[in-house]
Amino acid sequence: MxxxxxxxxxxxxxxxxxxxxxxxxxxxxxKRKNAYIQSISEQQRLQLEAELTARGFEGSASEIDLLLRGGSIPSGAGLRLFYRDQRLQEDDKWRQWY
The missing domain is CATH 1.20.5 (Single alpha-helices involved in coiled-coils or other helix-helix interfaces)
Known part of the structure; x- marks a missing residue:
């Protein structure tokens, strides 16, 4: 044919x-999904690592990788940390429910 x-x-x-x-x-x-990851410079990576350690996290490569892939890290009291617009941001996890 x-x-x-x-x-x-x-x-x-x-x-x-x-x-x-x-x-x-x-x-x-x-179908295969394309992996999503934000690309940042080495300086931004070091700054992100410093911000994480200042907030009491390890600042390890796995935490940074999780944040760059769009994930979030629970930071206690129902809050979560995520990386958006080249900044580490904190948000209320349950905001949509009230």
Whole structure:
């Protein structure tokens, strides 16, 4: 089956057949998500490490990596630390509920 025949076959395929085909393809090859990570300079990394140690955290590479990937670190009393807009910020974890 050449390219033109394949395009014609897919174009004439019914919605049910198309849905079954996509389900089979999803089983064969699942979609991969691209990893999200913020890129910062070495100076910003050192500043982030200093801010974490000033707040009582280790400032380890794993904590910094977690923050740069969009995660947050619980800082007690329902608050959490996260890194956004080149700054370490603190937010109330349960703010949306009240």
């Amino acid at each position: 050449d390219e033109k025949e394949l395009q014609e076959y897919l174009h004439n395929m019914g919605q049910k057949e198309r849905r079954e085909l996509t389900a089979r393809l999803r089983l064969v090859k699942p």
